[in-house]
Amino acid sequence: MRLLIRVFGMERGRGMDFTHSYFNSIFWPRIRRNRLALFGGSVVITLFIISLLAPLIAPYDPSAINAFKVLSHPSWQHWFGTDELGRDVLSRVLFGARVSLKVGFVAVGIAVSIGTVIGLVSGYYSGLVDATLMRLVDIMLCFPAFFLILAIITFLEPSIWYIMMVIGLTGWMGVARLVRAETLSIREMDYILAARCIGCSHTRIIFRHILPNAVSPILVSATLGIAGAILTESALSFLGIGVQPPTPSWGNILTSGKDYIEFAWWLSLFPGLAILITVLAYNLLGEGIRDALDPRVKR
Amino acid sequence: MTTYLLRRIIMLIPLMFGITLITFSVIHLAPGEPVEMQMAMNPKVGKEAKERLTKFYGLDKPLHEQYFSWVGKIVQLDLGRSFSSDNRPVLDKIKERLPVTISLNVIAMLLEFGLAIPIGILAATSRDTWLDKGITVFVFIGFAVPTFWLALLLMYFFGVRLNWLPISGLHTLGSDSWGIFHYLWDLAKHLIMPIMVASFGSLAGLSRYMRSAMLNVISQDYITTARAKGLPERVVIYKHALRNALLPLITLLGFSIPGLIGGSVIFETIFAIPGMGQLFYQGVMSRDYPVVMGILVIGAFLTLIGNLIADLCYAFADPRIRHGEG
Numbered sequence: 001m002r003l004l005i006r007v008f009g010m011e012r013g014r015g016m017d018f019t020h021s022y023f024n025s026i027f028w029p030r031i032r033r034n035r036l037a038l039f040g041g042s043v044v045i046t047l048f049i050i051s052l053l054a055p056l057i058a059p060y061d062p063s064a065i066n067a068f069k070v071l072s073h074p075s076w077q078h079w080f081g082t083d084e085l086g087r088d089v090l091s092r093v094l095f096g097a098r099v100s101l102k103v104g105f106v107a108v109g110i111a112v113s114i115g116t117v118i119g120l121v122s123g124y125y126s127g128l129v130d131a132t133l134m135r136l137v138d139i140m141l142c143f144p145a146f147f148l149i150l151a152i153i154t155f156l157e158p159s160i161w162y163i164m165m166v167i168g169l170t171g172w173m174g175v176a177r178l179v180r181a182e183t184l185s186i187r188e189m190d191y192i193l194a195a196r197c198i199g200c201s202h203t204r205i206i207f208r209h210i211l212p213n214a215v216s217p218i219l220v221s222a223t224l225g226i227a228g229a230i231l232t233e234s235a236l237s238f239l240g241i242g243v244q245p246p247t248p249s250w251g252n253i254l255t256s257g258k259d260y261i262e263f264a265w266w267l268s269l270f271p272g273l274a275i276l277i278t279v280l281a282y283n284l285l286g287e288g289i290r291d292a293l294d295p296r297v298k299r
Numbered sequence: 300m301t302t303y304l305l306r307r308i309i310m311l312i313p314l315m316f317g318i319t320l321i322t323f324s325v326i327h328l329a330p331g332e333p334v335e336m337q338m339a340m341n342p343k344v345g346k347e348a349k350e351r352l353t354k355f356y357g358l359d360k361p362l363h364e365q366y367f368s369w370v371g372k373i374v375q376l377d378l379g380r381s382f383s384s385d386n387r388p389v390l391d392k393i394k395e396r397l398p399v400t401i402s403l404n405v406i407a408m409l410l411e412f413g414l415a416i417p418i419g420i421l422a423a424t425s426r427d428t429w430l431d432k433g434i435t436v437f438v439f440i441g442f443a444v445p446t447f448w449l450a451l452l453l454m455y456f457f458g459v460r461l462n463w464l465p466i467s468g469l470h471t472l473g474s475d476s477w478g479i480f481h482y483l484w485d486l487a488k489h490l491i492m493p494i495m496v497a498s499f500g501s502l503a504g505l506s507r508y509m510r511s512a513m514l515n516v517i518s519q520d521y522i523t524t525a526r527a528k529g530l531p532e533r534v535v536i537y538k539h540a541l542r543n544a545l546l547p548l549i550t551l552l553g554f555s556i557p558g559l560i561g562g563s564v565i566f567e568t569i570f571a572i573p574g575m576g577q578l579f580y581q582g583v584m585s586r587d588y589p590v591v592m593g594i595l596v597i598g599a600f601l602t603l604i605g606n607l608i609a610d611l612c613y614a615f616a617d618p619r620i621r622h623g624e625g
Contacts, residue, residue, distance in 0.1 A: 135313060136317070138317075139314055139317035139318055139321060141557070142314060142603050143321070143595065143598065143599045144557040144561030144598050146561030146562065146564055146565075147561050147594065147595055150564065151325055151583070151592070153583070154582075154583045154586060154588070154591050155326075227442075227443070231443075234445055235447055235565060238445075238447050238565075239564070239580065240584070241583065254451065257451055261455055265455055268452065269452075272445065272448035272452070275443075275445050275448065276440070276443050276445070279442070279445075283443060284439065
């Protein structure tokens with residue numbers, strides 16, 4: 001958390017003391033008392049560890065085919081059972097955490113960067129620039145997001161990189177609106193006027209004076225956005241347009257879950273639970289950060 | 300009201316223009332010669348289809364000419380012909396699928412609002428009690444459940460395990476010859492699971508929204524006044540507060556349309572329902588570009604119209620908007 005706030009550019013001068021004292025005196029005590037947010041945070045950290053150590057933790061090779069153990073029930077040897085090729089579902093679910101983490105962070109990274117820049121520029125310059133950019137947001141919001149993603153994927157080869165790019169490119173509108181609203185109010189503050197008086201360039205004002213103060217809504221929507229991106233990726237992979245087998249992802253394990261629903265409930269249950277818990281964790285963490293950063297919430 | 304309506308309709312024009320522009324750029328996403336790229340990737344599309352694609356989109360002409368001739372065709376509702384073996388006009392295909400998707404979504408939406416409004420009121424009026432907390436937990440889980448997974452679980456329990464409900468299609472084979480009640484009962488049984496899945500998606504968000512809208516209204520002065528007058532709590536909540544709390548929900552109705560239409564891809568594919576979502580999915584899988592582009596444009600226009608209707612309803616319900624104060 002500390003690192004995240006520092007990365008967002010408050011490392012020098014006015015920023016640093018403020019950030020650190022703010023973090024220590026308000027943010028951390030608040031979020032520490034929020035048990036749900038702590039739960040979310042620890043799940044997220046656990047997922048990081050699982051993705052890093054997947055080859056060490058996983059009991060089997062996730063793509064090792066075993067013709068003698070096709071669709072076997074959950075047992076002590078295979079906690080989550082095996083799939084139609086005799087592969088260990090637990091190992092595949094553990095490796096699937098890597099995909100969801102990668103997609104979540106890269107897609108949201110793209111969405112947040114585009115959204116932030118458009119929001120900042122739109123809110124700061126206002127007038128014609130603002131009107132044009134906000135119409136662009138309106139137009140993008142007209143497309144059912146899932147349709148747009150599917151249509152774009154049709155024209156490209158299905159691969160995890162395209163998926164991440166496309167989810168990012170179709171998901172920045174919310175962030176842009178939020179950042180714009182925040183910029184509009186920050187722009188009117190006295191210290192911005194002061195910065196302008198001492199001759200700061202527009203770029204400097206936008207990125208060094210406005211952006212650091214708009215970090216909290218960005219951070220919140222990024223955390224919630226990761227949850228959304230993971231859901232979208234799993235739906236795409238489920239439909240066979242996302243991560244391609246044999247690479248395991250929670251969505252594409254569920255595809256075989258659907259095909260074998262009459263014989264193998266475990267193929268559907270466990271990957272779905274993994275998605276549910278992960279998305280829930282990011283949502284709880286995001287809401288927790290929102291409450292902790294919002295001065296209006298009673299302490 | 301008339302000027303408001305006119306203003307809103309004029310505002311649609313740049314949006315429609317933008318929609319076509321973005322759809323058009325999607326066609327040109329593939330790097331290099333789009334037709335070559337698509338053919339190289341996909342042996343399913345033959346040489347003849349390639350010629351048709353080049354001709355329909357005018358891919359051998361300059362970019363701006365391509366765009367204007369394409370928009371010209373869209374204005375005349377000519378979306379081209381499908382690449383699939385039946386080679387029918389895309390518009391006809393969409394026309395026969397659209398009613399299924401729209402009626403399913405309307406039913407799902409009614410169910411959603413019918414459940415979300417009472418849940419939201421309940422949570423707001425019993426704020427910070429165990430009931431409110433229970434609803435909050437439900438809402439968070441609802442946010443996190445992937446709809447397609449919910450569909451699988453329902454299929455497993457009600458379809459495979461209990462064998463109560465059919466798991467695919469809209470009708471049982473041969474149901475045409477049954478009596479009307481038997482036929483409708485069969486249809487209803489087929490619709491239960493898809494509608495549950497379709498409405499579950501936004502139920503959580505909607506009830507959360509209703510809760511905060513209600514809390515917002517309850518803290519206003521006129522509610523305190525109503526209570527101070529000695530009105531019974533029931534009247535205060537359901538008559539005074541509810542009306543204003545419902546207002547923002549109308550806008551949300553408009554916003555939820557793209558999500559519903561997009562979500563139909565998932566539940567129509569899983570439950571094998573012959574709607575627009577399934578057509579879209581089939582188009583994507585067989586790289587039937589005219590179908591994909593056609594549905595993309597139609598989907599965006601539907602959203603636009605949905606938003607317009609929601610805005611008009613809002614203006615109708617709230618005189619402040621109608622008379623241009625808001």
